[in-house]
Amino acid sequence: MSDDPPASTPIPADIERPDKILAGLTARQAAILTVAAVIIWAAFEATRRLVTLPVFAVLAAPVAVAAAALVMGQRDGLTLDRRAGGGWRHARSPRRLVTAPGGIPAPPAWASPQLTRRQGIPPAPLGPLYRAVTADGGIGLGDGGAAVAAAVSTVNLALRTPAEQDTLTAAYGRWLNSLTGPAQILIRAGRADLSAAVTALRETAGGLPHPALEAAALEHAAFLDGLAADRDVLTRQVLLVIREPAHGTTRPGGGTAAARAAQRAGEAARLLAAADLQVNVLDGGQVTALLAACADPEAPLTAARLAVPGQAVTSPGRPA
Numbered sequence: 001m002s003d004d005p006p007a008s009t010p011i012p013a014d015i016e017r018p019d020k021i022l023a024g025l026t027a028r029q030a031a032i033l034t035v036a037a038v039i040i041w042a043a044f045e046a047t048r049r050l051v052t053l054p055v056f057a058v059l060a061a062p063v064a065v066a067a068a069a070l071v072m073g074q075r076d077g078l079t080l081d082r083r084a085g086g087g088w089r090h091a092r093s094p095r096r097l098v099t100a101p102g103g104i105p106a107p108p109a110w111a112s113p114q115l116t117r118r119q120g121i122p123p124a125p126l127g128p129l130y131r132a133v134t135a136d137g138g139i140g141l142g143d144g145g146a147a148v149a150a151a152v153s154t155v156n157l158a159l160r161t162p163a164e165q166d167t168l169t170a171a172y173g174r175w176l177n178s179l180t181g182p183a184q185i186l187i188r189a190g191r192a193d194l195s196a197a198v199t200a201l202r203e204t205a206g207g208l209p210h211p212a213l214e215a216a217a218l219e220h221a222a223f224l225d226g227l228a229a230d231r232d233v234l235t236r237q238v239l240l241v242i243r244e245p246a247h248g249t250t251r252p253g254g255g256t257a258a259a260r261a262a263q264r265a266g267e268a269a270r271l272l273a274a275a276d277l278q279v280n281v282l283d284g285g286q287v288t289a290l291l292a293a294c295a296d297p298e299a300p301l302t303a304a305r306l307a308v309p310g311q312a313v314t315s316p317g318r319p320a
Helices: 027-047 053-072 080-092 113-119 162-177 195-205 211-230 256-273 284-294
Strands: 020-022 146-152 183-191 234-244 279-281
Touching: 020 027, 027 053, 027 080, 053 080, 146 256, 162 256, 195 211, 234 256, 256 279
Parallel strands: none
Antiparallel strands: 146 234, 146 279, 183 234
């Protein structure tokens, strides 16, 4: 038997795609067709002595066509029944969200009903995106469980041989096939902060062993400084977010869900290491800085740390 890696590795494009149970239909689609058939049959039994069969077929045709369109029609990868349900929820959801931990107060008595109707759906309180952040990086999501974020390096497949590409792809496929819960790969783009690199080049240029190296370092520092002043230098950050459901846990930090998410993050680090990818789980300070940066699009992508919410902020004492 040959030890060469396979020429191709099948990787599912949608690991959450529902299973087909009947004639290529999912359980949801089969249920919609069953309900439509029962309604048409009940209407036929109730009107069979009043309406002839051809007339009933003409009247029932729009219902059958609508049910078939909901089941078989698709747009942007979603069936029409799911799009219709999403549109219904969107139409009934509030358009304005405000920060109101104590709830939205009732309108005053002198407010006229016409004014209330003109404003439409009243504002709703804006719920926090997370409930708590632990010191080890666990993100408590309340009833949604817990999540763990990790920074992932990248690999350039174009510089690898075909055999190496197949090996790396197979390792990535093994991680996908090992997933037991939700996982999200997030690629963030933002401004790059070159000030630290420029400062490091200028500080270390004087200690280089040759004057030509010192001149090259200072020249490169000037180039980076001018590049940051003239252009918006962008960089990318690849994040792996692993979430675990609560399963009835009501602790602020996600309870055992945070431990399961951390365990899955460790397993992902071990499996993706075979694909030449480094996975570094973010601690509490890094997660807090990441969440703050996500709310500020102008913030540069850095590996800074912020104090975890609820943690006391201290400063080092002055030397005696």
